[in-house]
Amino acid sequence: MRPSTIILAAFGLTGSALAHGDHSSRSQKPIVGENASWMVKHMAEEHHIENFDAASFFALHDFDADGTWEGLEILRTYGLMDDSNKGVSQPRRDEIVRDILGLVDYDRNGVITKDEFVRFIEVEGKTLPDMGTGPGHHGDAEYEYEIHHWEKYHDDNTKLEDLTHPEDIEHFKKHEEMELEEERLAQMDKIAIIEENIPAKFRRSG
Numbered sequence: 753m754r755p756s757t758i759i760l761a762a763f764g765l766t767g768s769a770l771a772h773g774d775h776s777s778r779s780q781k782p783i784v785g786e787n788a789s790w791m792v793k794h795m796a797e798e799h800h801i802e803n804f805d806a807a808s809f810f811a812l813h814d815f816d817a818d819g820t821w822e823g824l825e826i827l828r829t830y831g832l833m834d835d836s837n838k839g840v841s842q843p844r845r846d847e848i849v850r851d852i853l854g855l856v857d858y859d860r861n862g863v864i865t866k867d868e869f870v871r872f873i874e875v876e877g878k879t880l881p882d883m884g885t886g887p888g889h890h891g892d893a894e895y896e897y898e899i900h901h902w903e904k905y906h907d908d909n910t911k912l913e914d915l916t917h918p919e920d921i922e923h924f925k926k927h928e929e930m931e932l933e934e935e936r937l938a939q940m941d942k943i944a945i946i947e948e949n950i951p952a953k954f955r956r957s958g
Contacts (some may be wrong), residue, residue, distance in 0.1 A: 790882035797887045806873035810866045813890075820863040823849040834889040848883050855881075 784796045791809065799812070813829045814821060820827075821919045826849050831837050856864045856872045872878050 789879040789881050790888075794888045798889065800949075806870040807866060809873075810869045815864075820865055821869070822863050826852050826864075828890045829888055830883050830885045831888040831890055832885055836889055837885050840885065847907075848885070850881070851883070 784792050784802075786859070788796075793907070795804055804812075813825060814826060815825050824833075827833060827845055830848060832840055832845055832848070853860075853864065855863065855878070856868055858868050858871065
C-alpha cells in the first residue's frame with residue numbers, strides 16, 4: 753500500500769495520540785560512507801541513485817530543461833526552496849549562488865552549462881561542495897515524505913494502524929487541511945455573493 757492510497761483513510765489518525773513507532777528498523781539505501789562527497793550523499797538520499805556521471809547529475813538538476821543552471825536551480829539543488837531551509841537568509845543564498853558560479857561558471861556569463869559542469873567534475877576531478885544546507889531536498893512534499901520517511905519505515909504491507917510516527921501524523925494532517933480548504937472553496941464557488949466580501953456600508957442590516 754503506497755502513501756497515495758491511504759491518504760483519505762489516514763485522516764482519522766491526525767487527531768489521535770499515537771506512539772512514535774520504531775525509527776531504527778530500516779536504513780536509507782543506497783548506503784554511502786560518512787566521508788562521501790555531498791553530491792554522492794545527495795544522490796543516495798534524495799534520489800536513491802548510486803551510480804551516476806556528471807552529465808546525468810546535471811540533467812537531473814536542470815529543472816527547466818533549458819541546458820543551463822541558473823541561480824534558482826543552484827538554490828533548488830541545494831535544497832534552499834525546501835521548508836527545511838526557510839531560515840537561510842537572502843545574503844547567504846546569494847553567497848551560495850556566487851560561490852558555485854565562481855567554481856563552475858568558467859566563462860563568467862552567470863549560468864552553468866553541461867559542458868562546464870562536466871569539465872568541473874570529470875576533467876578537473878572536483879565535486880560540488882557541501883554548503884551546509886543539508887542533503888538538498890528539492891521534491892514536493894509528497895515526494896519528500898515518500899523518499900525520506902515512507903521508504904525507510906514502511907512498505908507495501910503497511911497497514912493504517914502502523915502509521916504512528918510523528919512524520920506520518922504531520923503528513924496526513926496536511927492532507928486533511930488541504931482537503932478541508934478545497935471543500936471550503938468549493939462551497940464558496942456555489943455562493944453567488946459572499947457576504948464577507950461586501951463592504952459593510954452596503955450590507956443589509958438586521
